Amino acid sequence: MNPLESVGRESTDLLEYVGGVAILGSESASFIARLRIRVAETFNQAYLLGVQSWSIVLLTSLFTGMVISLESAVQAVQYGVGNLVGGAVAFGSFRELGPMLSAVVVAGRAGAAIAAELGSMVVTEQIEALDALGLSPVRMLVVPRLVAMLIMMPVLTIFADIVSILGGAWLANSVAHISYDTFLLSVRQQVHIGDMLKGLVKSFVFGAIIVLIGCYQGLRTRGGAAGVGVATTGAVVIAIILIFITNFLLSYILFGQQFGGG
Amino acid sequence: MAVIARLEDVTMSYGQRVVLQNLSLDIVEGAITCVIGLSGAGKSTILRLLNGLRRPDSGRIYVKGQELGSLSDRELIELRRSIGFSFQFAALFDSLSVFENVALPLRENTTLGTDEIHKRVTHALESVGLAGAEEKLPAELSGGMVKRAGFARAIITNPDMVLYDEPTTGLDPIITHLLTDTILRLRNQLNGTAVVISHDLQSIFMMADYIAMLFEGAVIAYGSVDEIRASFNPIVQQFLQGSEVGPIPI
Ligand SMILES: Nc1ncnc2c1ncn2[C@@H]1O[C@H](COP(=O)(O)OP(=O)(O)OP(=O)(O)O)[C@@H](O)[C@H]1O
Ligand SMILES: [Mg+2]
Numbered sequence: 001m002n003p004l005e006s007v008g009r010e011s012t013d014l015l016e017y018v019g020g021v022a023i024l025g026s027e028s029a030s031f032i033a034r035l036r037i038r039v040a041e042t043f044n045q046a047y048l049l050g051v052q053s054w055s056i057v058l059l060t061s062l063f064t065g066m067v068i069s070l071e072s073a074v075q076a077v078q079y080g081v082g083n084l085v086g087g088a089v090a091f092g093s094f095r096e097l098g099p100m101l102s103a104v105v106v107a108g109r110a111g112a113a114i115a116a117e118l119g120s121m122v123v124t125e126q127i128e129a130l131d132a133l134g135l136s137p138v139r140m141l142v143v144p145r146l147v148a149m150l151i152m153m154p155v156l157t158i159f160a161d162i163v164s165i166l167g168g169a170w171l172a173n174s175v176a177h178i179s180y181d182t183f184l185l186s187v188r189q190q191v192h193i194g195d196m197l198k199g200l201v202k203s204f205v206f207g208a209i210i211v212l213i214g215c216y217q218g219l220r221t222r223g224g225a226a227g228v229g230v231a232t233t234g235a236v237v238i239a240i241i242l243i244f245i246t247n248f249l250l251s252y253i254l255f256g257q258q259f260g261g262g
Numbered sequence: 263m264a265v266i267a268r269l270e271d272v273t274m275s276y277g278q279r280v281v282l283q284n285l286s287l288d289i290v291e292g293a294i295t296c297v298i299g300l301s302g303a304g305k306s307t308i309l310r311l312l313n314g315l316r317r318p319d320s321g322r323i324y325v326k327g328q329e330l331g332s333l334s335d336r337e338l339i340e341l342r343r344s345i346g347f348s349f350q351f352a353a354l355f356d357s358l359s360v361f362e363n364v365a366l367p368l369r370e371n372t373t374l375g376t377d378e379i380h381k382r383v384t385h386a387l388e389s390v391g392l393a394g395a396e397e398k399l400p401a402e403l404s405g406g407m408v409k410r411a412g413f414a415r416a417i418i419t420n421p422d423m424v425l426y427d428e429p430t431t432g433l434d435p436i437i438t439h440l441l442t443d444t445i446l447r448l449r450n451q452l453n454g455t456a457v458v459i460s461h462d463l464q465s466i467f468m469m470a471d472y473i474a475m476l477f478e479g480a481v482i483a484y485g486s487v488d489e490i491r492a493s494f495n496p497i498v499q500q501f502l503q504g505s506e507v508g509p510i511p512i
Contacts, residue, residue: 117357121355121356124351124353124356125349125351125353126353126354126355126356128310128315128349128353129347129349129353129354129355131315131342132313132315132342132345132347132349133342133343133347133366133367133370133371134339134340134341134342134343134371135366135370135371136339
């Protein structure tokens with residue numbers, strides 16, 4: 001194959017992939033809009049994908065809050081602005097690290113689980129069995145996972161925000177002797193509820209990315225157990241890359257106007 | 263005798279490999295048609311074509327008066343709901359219990375109440391010898407039990423047409439007899455049509471109204487049990503006798 005052909009081929013593959021994910025997303029959206037949602041299964045998925053992710057989100061956000069606090073507290077105290085540390089931690093967590101890091105670890109856990117489960121259902125003909133019964137795999141499998149994650153991802157992010165503030169406050173107190181009151185006052189003065197809400201908008205979008213990529217990868221699995229492995233790895237890698245890119249774009253859109261307008 | 267489904271000049275390949283070539287086959291309404299042929303001959307592929315899980319490369323497929331290629335997604339779904347499909351490897355949903363697997367078509371595709379569903383599913387499981395296995399997950403069943411649960415799921419809505427992919431392969435003689443009887447009963451009680459893929463000549467001779475033999479992508483023999491048994495076609499004879507010597511390359 002000559003280089004031009006292979007470039008052409010790769011861009012067709014990419015377009016096909018993007019198109020496939022878009023179709024999956026719009027089919028899911030149409031079921032959701034018509035309220036054709038399997039409620040019990042959605043709760044079940046909210047538990048499996050969301051609630052059970054709390055511990056990894058706790059750990060990542062705790063240490064993230066602490067490390068931002070550590071970096072900023074030492075410097076801030078040197079320059080006599082220790083009262084700004086809380087704001088720095090909250091700013092970083094609410095707007096960027098809370099939503100993004102939670103999404104990244106959830107992609108590693110839930111995104112992989114979704115791709116592996118759907119992939120093995122393809123391989124064992126369970127998806128064909130759904131089709132043969134006249135049941136839509138999108139309604140039966142994708143929609144419950146999507147709705148569950150759209151609810152749980154923002155919840156996990158709020159949890160991450162709180163944990164990182166607490167971790168940051170504890171570290172600032174024990175390393176730089178900044179009191180909890182000073183820290184929390186600084187949080188309240190420098191960060192607005194809008195920052196937190198914008199962070200939640202991000203987490204909502206990340207949740208959709210994780211589920212749609214996980215489902216799409218799973219449903220296009222080919223070739224036995226090895227195929228399931230390939231689909232699963234792909235789901236995690238693609239979702240994480242998309243999360244980073246989308247995070248930048250959303251930051252630009254949501255927070256960007258503060259440069260120009262201010 | 264009315265034809266309920268027809269494959270007309272169907273060619274179908276997977277990648278480079280041509281599996282069916284200009285194949286035509288009529289499925290008679292209210293009759294049991296058994297499809298026999300070597301492993302890998304394309305028998306399962308025929309069943310998938312019949313309910314639109316696969317599309318042929320060329321040719322037309324008619325089921326219940328409709329040409330599958332011309333159906334919208336919506337119409338195809340409606341058609342599939344009226345056709346039972348028992349998969350070769352059962353294809354049970356492994357996150358659902360045996361009971362829920364069999365109940366799923368009733369829950370999703372009918373308006374029956376919980377009590378009625380419970381009654382029907384319990385009865386169906388009893389009739390395939392699975393009483394007591396209701397709460398088990400597929401992973402906790404033996405191969406034969408999985409197969410029987412898949413069989414029960416395929417017939418739970420009493421469809422007037424059922425496609426069975428090797429329903430009795432790997433089952434003991436008593437259960438084989440039981441399932442063969444069930445297939446016959448559905449035909450007799452509901453005037454149901456069945457397409458059965460099987461390697462089990464004994465049960466084929468017991469239930470078949472028509473036998474179609476598939477070889478190298480085409481139907482090389484078609485007829486009643488007696489006609490097929492009396493066939494002069496050396497390929498058919500070699501197959502029925504299970505002989506190593508003959509025209510079939512091994
Ligand atoms: N999804 C697929 N991808 C590629 N090739 C396939 C696929 N499904 C079937 N085939 C090929 O098509 C041919 C026919 O397969 P099919 O499953 O229809 O055979 P069969 O007659 O049901 O065999 P058996 O009696 O062993 O079940 C086989 O050679 C198989 O290798
Ligand atoms: Mg087969």
